[in-house]
Amino acid sequence: xxxxxxxxxQIAGVLILSALLFYALRLLESxxxxxxxxxxxxxxAGAIFLILAQFVFLANDAGFxxxxxxxxxxxxxxxxxxxxxxxxxxxxxxxxxxxxxxxxKTSNRxxxxxxx
Numbered sequence: 001x002x003x004x005x006x007x008x009x010q011i012a013g014v015l016i017l018s019a020l021l022f023y024a025l026r027l028l029e030s031x032x033x034x035x036x037x038x039x040x041x042x043x044x045a046g047a048i049f050l051i052l053a054q055f056v057f058l059a060n061d062a063g064f065x066x067x068x069x070x071x072x073x074x075x076x077x078x079x080x081x082x083x084x085x086x087x088x089x090x091x092x093x094x095x096x097x098x099x100x101x102x103x104x105k106t107s108n109r110x111x112x113x114x115x116x
Contacts, residue, residue, distance in 0.1 A: 039093035
């Protein structure tokens, strides 16, 4: 009975991760140029690495592929790369936001009353 629950959970996990991977790839190709496109591409690439790492860990748990220690190492490296990409993307996004706030503070715009 436990085996059936484990297999069902892993199949559900693979289906959910496949949907997330499809969405992340579609999102990655939809970004064009712009101020925030670079950071969002980096964060999406990081999410893709994290999803691929989870596939490796699921394959390790199911015993489908080779030596477990190699799969655990590969999954750990993919997770590390994913986290690094997400942190770089967040830093890039933060720099864009900080630049916009500083530009707003230094501008001499005053609010003009709106007449109806």
